[in-house]
Amino acid sequence: MVVDGGGNNNDTETYYRATPDGIERCGGNPPARPRAGGIGAAYDACTNWLGWHEQKAGKTTALASYGDAGHYLAPLFDVVDTHVHGHLTGTHAAEVADLADRTGFDFGPQGSRGQHELGVNAAAYIQEQTERALGALVEQTITTTGLGNLCLAGGVTLNYVAADKIRRLDTVTGCFAPPAASDRGQALGCALHVWHRLTGGLPKRSLSSD
Numbered sequence: 001m002v003v004d005g006g007g008n009n010n011d012t013e014t015y016y017r018a019t020p021d022g023i024e025r026c027g028g029n030p031p032a033r034p035r036a037g038g039i040g041a042a043y044d045a046c047t048n049w050l051g052w053h054e055q056k057a058g059k060t061t062a063l064a065s066y067g068d069a070g071h072y073l074a075p076l077f078d079v080v081d082t083h084v085h086g087h088l089t090g091t092h093a094a095e096v097a098d099l100a101d102r103t104g105f106d107f108g109p110q111g112s113r114g115q116h117e118l119g120v121n122a123a124a125y126i127q128e129q130t131e132r133a134l135g136a137l138v139e140q141t142i143t144t145t146g147l148g149n150l151c152l153a154g155g156v157t158l159n160y161v162a163a164d165k166i167r168r169l170d171t172v173t174g175c176f177a178p179p180a181a182s183d184r185g186q187a188l189g190c191a192l193h194v195w196h197r198l199t200g201g202l203p204k205r206s207l208s209s210d
Contacts, residue, residue, distance in 0.1 A: 001013070001014070001015045001016075001137070001138065001141055001150065001151070001152055001153075002014045002015070002016075002152075002153045002154040003038075003039055003040060003134065003137070003152070003153075003154040003155075003156035003157060004040050004153075004154035004155045004156060004182075004183075005035075005038070005040035005041050005043075005044055005054070005155055005156070006035045006038070006040070006041065007154075009031065010029070010031055010033075010035060011028055011029065012028075012029050012035055012037075012038030012039065012040060012041065012084070013028055013029045013038060013039065013082075013083075013084050013137060014027070014028030014029070015027060015028060015082060015141045015144075015145070017145045017147060018147075018151070026144065026145060027082050027144070028082070029083060029084060030083055033083075033085065034089070035091060036086065036088045036089055036090050036091045036095065037084065037085055037086040037087075037088070038084060038086060039077065039084055039086065039130055039133050039134065039156055040154070040155055040156045041086070041088070041091045042076060042077070042086045042088050042126065042129075042130075043057055043060065043126055043130055043156065043159070044057060044091065045088055045090070045091055045092055045093060045095050045096050046060060046096055046122065046123070046126040047059070047060045048092050048093040048096075049093040049096035049097070049107065049110055049111075049122070050063070050111070050112060050113060050114070050119055050122065050123060051110070051111035051112060051113040052113065057155075057158075057159070058158070059114075060123050060126065060127070061123075061127060061159055061160070061161055063114050063119075063120055063123040063124075064120075064123040064124045064126070064127035064128075064161075065124075065161075066114075066120050066123075066124075067117075067120040067121040067122070067123050067124030067125070068121050068124055069121065069124040069125040069127070069128035069129075071105075071106075071118075071121045071125070072103070072105050072121070072122075072125045074087075074103050074105075075087070075129065075132075076088075076099075076125070076126065076129035076133075077129055077132070077133040079133055079136040079137055079140065081140055081144075082137065082140045082141055082144055084133055084137060087099060093110060096110075096122075097110065105122075105125075106118055107119060107121075107122040108121075108122065127159075127161065127162070130156070130159060130162055131161070131162045131165055134156070134162050134165075134166060135165065135166060135169060138150065138166050138169060138171070138172065139169065139171055142171045142172070143171075148171055148172055148173035148174070149173050149174040149175075150166070150172050150174065150175045150176070151175075151176050151177070151178075152166070152175065152176070152177040152181065153177070153178060153181050153185065153189075154181065154182070155181070155182040155183065157177050157181040157182075158181055158182055163175075163177055
């Protein structure tokens, strides 16, 4: 399962069935759904709102542990079958302000960088909603594919707290995330793909998450 802020063909959440016969793309987000409706784009937007560049999303993850997501009761994502529908209409901080206006949520001042209690709670909210959406997506994907041995990729996978909770789901029989799970891992994936296509073999040394 690949979950990212944005990929080829507007992909943000996609899933595949991998067997010895090959890798088959089984489904993903509806192509017509805006990128802003994805999990990664929403997390990036909240990170921007808090005052950081989206590449600093790990700061939001860490900050979330100090907050209380219970202040905000409306869901940020709806997961229908294997489709994620987020409630943001854009991909930057202004869209978080728009969400606050529509829901009545108070996320505190923009750019608080952890210095305002409501901003800390906002971080907890996006983290909790991300964990819920990812968990539901994994459950639906396993039900659809019939495979519980899960491989995760995409920048959202670098959210180690959410990834650990996925690993602990009862339906997950195995879980692996490559160390270079974000865009930086494409070079590794391309090299492995070409190696397999040319030789029919697999690397002598297996990849490990250790």
